[in-house]
């Protein structure tokens with residue numbers, strides 16, 4: 001099938017590439033000429049395992065092209081995806097200006113009937129707005145061309161996006177007509193093998209499904225962070241509690257890891273946006289607000305543990321702290337809403353020098369913070385330890401999982417580890433003579 005995709009960010013680029021991989025003819029559109037030129041030469045602007053070779057192979061095979069020419073892309077597509085960003089507005093609701101601008105562009109250039117697909121995470125009711133915008137633009141040029149607007153949210157995880165896209169656990173299609181569902185069924189047929197993955201429903205339910213999924217996952221994390229904080233107070237170990245509850249299939253093992261708070265481009269933004277939608281419709285989102293405020297507090301928790309160890313902020317002044325991890329989670333260079341950003345700010349405010357290392361996010365850190373006297377970007381985890389007083393781990397990259405604690409004890413002047421992802425066994429760390437602080441590990445504090 002012939003597909004056009006607006007937006008070559010995470011969602012658009014991964015979706016377009018995977019659709020090309022299964023044989024569709026895909027044209028991706030972006031307004032950023034430099035990005036389009038780069039992609040045409042096989043330069044992928046994000047770090048996502050497996051994506052670059054797939055972009056190159058499909059581009060070479062002629063199934064995947066990149067352009068800034070919206071008219072050409074719309075002429076090409078029988079299915080036209082909207083996969084542009086929906087950044088949060090000042091009040092936390094999703095800003096639809098880019099989505100609606102694309103809708104206007106579609107209305108301006110549409111020559112034959114098409115199915116328009118909302119792939120961006122958009123508040124309930126957006127498909128209706130997109131429909132109105134396209135219809136108005138068509139009417140303004142006196143055109144009468146049939147089109148449909150479908151909601152087809154994505155469920156990709158950064159770091160596993162290609163895998164998630166090629167092997168989806170479900171494909172949600174929200175449409176007003178059986179014909180539109182049929183078009184998307186044909187499009188997704190190569191991904192819908194062995195068992196039925198397509199869940200079709202009305203447009204608004206599909207739009208809400210996306211937010212419900214992310215809000216549920218964020219709720220699990222904030223819940224466990226709350227339990228972790230209680231565990232610290234009552235002298236229990238949340239890791240034991242986690243093991244004690246996860247085997248109940250109604251609770252499950254996934255997303256019950258306490259830590260330094262959730263970040264990324266989705267959870268913080270989506271929880272807030274859903275809360276604003278609820279308010280706009282007259283519902284007070286008590287639970288969602290709590291999920292967010294627990295997370296906000298949790299992002300400051302590592303620093304609180306440091307204050308507990310050092311006594312007060314004044315005692316931290318002039319210290320040199322090694323920081324392992326900067327990205328909001330492993331296998332990505334993404335630092336949007338990363339907990340490391342809060343911690344860095346708190347450390348700098350306290351007059352601390354930071355020696356940081358992340359396997360992928362060094363360039364991104366440089367881009368965000370620029371040159372600073374109180375930030376040294378180190379070439380390896382080991383280099384970050386050099387001359388440091390204590391170690392903080394904030395992203396659970398595999399390579400941070402089993403350090404030599406005896407070596408750390410010898411090199412860290414204050415002999416302390418602050419483990420923001422509970423990677424280590426307190427006993428192992430303490431046996432080497434280091435002080436150990438984890439999340440919710442009351443027994444060891």
Ligand code: UGA
Pocket residue numbers: 121154155156157158159214217221254255256257258259260261262263264265266267328329
């Ligand atoms: C999330 C969802 O997992 C995807 O299903 C969804 O499609 C995506 O948002 C989206 O809406 O686009 P992502 O933001 O890539 O994906 O990252 P996650 O792997 O979900 O991690 C989010 C954050 O939660 C990370 O900061 C991670 O460290 C934290 N987390 C996760 C925990 O603190 N504890 C856990 O048990 C799990």
